[in-house]
Amino acid sequence: MRTWMLMIILVALLAACAAPAPSPTPPPLRPTSAQPQRPTAASPTPPPPQPTTTLAPTLTASLAPTPATPAPDPARLTWRLYVSGLERPVDLADLGDGRILVLEQAGVIRQVTNGQVEIAPFMDLRDRVGSQGSEQGLLGIALDPEFDRNGLFYLNYTDRQGNTVVARYALTPDGRFGDPQSEARLLYVEQPYANHNGGGLVFGPDGYLYIGLGDGGSAGDPQGRAQNPATLLGKMLRIDVHSAQPYAIPADNPFASGEGGRQEIWALGLRNPWRYAFDPATGDLYIADVGQNRWEEVDYLPAGAPPGANFGWNYREGAHPFKGEPPAGVTLIDPVWEYGHDQGGCSITGGFVYRGQALPELQGVYIFGDYCSGQVWGLWRVPTSHTWQALELMRTPANISAFGQDRQGELYLLDHRSGRLYRLERP
Numbered sequence: 001m002r003t004w005m006l007m008i009i010l011v012a013l014l015a016a017c018a019a020p021a022p023s024p025t026p027p028p029l030r031p032t033s034a035q036p037q038r039p040t041a042a043s044p045t046p047p048p049p050q051p052t053t054t055l056a057p058t059l060t061a062s063l064a065p066t067p068a069t070p071a072p073d074p075a076r077l078t079w080r081l082y083v084s085g086l087e088r089p090v091d092l093a094d095l096g097d098g099r100i101l102v103l104e105q106a107g108v109i110r111q112v113t114n115g116q117v118e119i120a121p122f123m124d125l126r127d128r129v130g131s132q133g134s135e136q137g138l139l140g141i142a143l144d145p146e147f148d149r150n151g152l153f154y155l156n157y158t159d160r161q162g163n164t165v166v167a168r169y170a171l172t173p174d175g176r177f178g179d180p181q182s183e184a185r186l187l188y189v190e191q192p193y194a195n196h197n198g199g200g201l202v203f204g205p206d207g208y209l210y211i212g213l214g215d216g217g218s219a220g221d222p223q224g225r226a227q228n229p230a231t232l233l234g235k236m237l238r239i240d241v242h243s244a245q246p247y248a249i250p251a252d253n254p255f256a257s258g259e260g261g262r263q264e265i266w267a268l269g270l271r272n273p274w275r276y277a278f279d280p281a282t283g284d285l286y287i288a289d290v291g292q293n294r295w296e297e298v299d300y301l302p303a304g305a306p307p308g309a310n311f312g313w314n315y316r317e318g319a320h321p322f323k324g325e326p327p328a329g330v331t332l333i334d335p336v337w338e339y340g341h342d343q344g345g346c347s348i349t350g351g352f353v354y355r356g357q358a359l360p361e362l363q364g365v366y367i368f369g370d371y372c373s374g375q376v377w378g379l380w381r382v383p384t385s386h387t388w389q390a391l392e393l394m395r396t397p398a399n400i401s402a403f404g405q406d407r408q409g410e411l412y413l414l415d416h417r418s419g420r421l422y423r424l425e426r427p
Contacts, residue, residue: 072361072378074393079376079413079422083112086419090199092404092412093141096148100406102414102421105137107157109178112421123169123178130160132194135217139199144241145207151175154186154209154241156199164189164197166211168241186239186246187264189232193217196272196290200350204238205283205303208250210266211237212273212287220292220323221314226269227326229261234313236273236287238266254308267301269311269332275350275402279364280409286366288350289335292317296348297335298368298379309333336388337379345370349400356409359424367393367411367424369400376400376413398422 088105095101100112101122107129109122131137140156147153151171159165166187172179191197196214204210215226215234226234240248255261276287283303289311291297295318299311312332314323319334326332339345349369354362362378369376374396382389401416413422 071389071391072359072365072393074391076361076426077359077393078425078427079394079396079398080425082412082421082423083115083117084418084420085117086110086414086421088137088401088416089414089419089421090137090139090401090416091141092402092414092421093143093153094404094406095143096407100404100412101141102404103138103141103155105139105416106131107138109138109141120177123180125155125157125180127180128159128165129157130162131158133158133162135195135197136162139197140201142201142203142209145203153178154201156201156211158191158197162194163191164199164213166201184246186241187211187237189213191216191233192223198270198273200273200275202276202278204278204285205280206250207240207242208238209241209247210276211239211264212270212276213237214272215270215313221271224314226271226313227310227315229255229265229268232262232264234268234270235262235265236267236270236276237264238307239264252307266307267309267311269309269313269315270299271313271317273350274348275368277350277352277405279353279366280355281353281364284353286350286353286368287311288348288368289313290347291338291341292322294318294341295320295338296341296345296370297338298348298350298366299333300336301333311335336381337390339370345373345375347371349402351403352405352411354409354411356411358410359426367403369396369403369413371400371416374398374400 086102086104089102090105091103093101098113102110102112107126108124111118111122129138136158138157142154144150144152152168154168156166165185168184168186169178170182193216195217198213200212202210213233213235215221225231238250238253240250249256249263253263253266255263255265270289272290273287274290278285285301287299289297289299297318301309310332315326316322318338349371351368353366365378365380367378375392376394377390378393379390398415399417400413402414404412411424
């Protein structure tokens with residue numbers, strides 16, 4: 001995405017695209033009176049694959065300088081091969097019955113049991129998923145908070161016209177597969193270009209569904225969508241999928257009344273949020289937002305932060321000026337950590353705060369990586385100084401399209417290029 005070859009391909013692709021006229025704003029929805037609950041638990045689209053060296057079955061840690069404060073030892077961590085044979089994997093969900101679901105970008109959901117990919121897919125949606133563009137396809141999954149009882153789950157995909165669909169699905173009566181015919185569309189968003197679709201879905205500790213959408217694509221957000229509250233693009237959305245059909249608006253969304261902006265908006269100023277996660281222990285939110293051509297960033301909101309946060313794009317790329325100045329009275333939130341393309345890498349991939357039991361030294365550490373370089377970092381807040389510390393944990397040859405987390409809090413890494421799934425373990 002950031003190499004010269006990919007830039008040439010992207011320019012050619014964008015030259016063939018034209019932005020459609022904006023769709024009319026739907027009538028306001030009725031805000032729900034449901035109030036956020038206290039934190040309990042919660043769980044961009046990858047650029048086209050880059051040529052890399054063949055990936056070994058085990059991804060070993062690189063040695064990096066240890067910071068002044070106590071930190072994990074990279075030599076005691078490795079990504080061990082869990083399963084192979086996947087096609088462009090982009091997301092993961094643990095069903096809790098011994099099966100792990102892996103989303104393949106073309107529209108198939110595979111089920112993995114005991115380290116083996118089942119022959120029969122969990123669900124095949126290739127009849128409706130469009131994945132012609134390198135950043136299009138089946139992009140995100142979230143299990144309903146009551147999935148074990150109701151068997152409902154949610155998917156985010158681009159359709160054959162390249163537009164975003166967020167839909168709810170149910171299991172088949174025997175509980176073994178997802179039922180494609182059960183699709184109930186919740187949200188449809190026209191996409192002006194083929195890139196920056198976002199695609200993540202996460203249920204927050206408040207029980208609401210959070211939907212990350214990119215700025216609509218092209219480069220530099222030419223129409224200024226990320227800062228425009230009249231469009232859903234470039235935003236973090238938050239909807240209540242349990243109080244009404246197709247959904248209700250949480251009463252404390254910043255534009256819940258329908259005045260000043262779209263009711264679904266919860267936060268603004270994102271370029272292409274490629275994976276975000278709530279810390280299941282604290283309720284804090286971490287967002288990995290892909291940069292333009294210089295800076296990749298990690299955004300952070302502590303639990304209880306008011307809705308309406310503005311993360312700055314396209315006034316800023318990371319913490320750096322990009323285009324124009326924000327209006328008076330607009331407060332922009334800078335990232336808590338960023339890295340430049342001059343340090344390697346080109347497209348951040350967000351992960352999770354580790355809350356498993358196998359690797360106690362990682363407790364509270366946010367694990368994330370870079371798609372192009374294969375680097376993996378740990379990021380944590382130093383309690384005594386309230387500053388942030390980052391440590392490079394590994395350098396892998398993987399094209400890291402996503403991280404995954406099982407119900408025990410253990411972490412996985414998805415390699416977009418090789419189709420392999422790895423689990424974080426001891427060497």
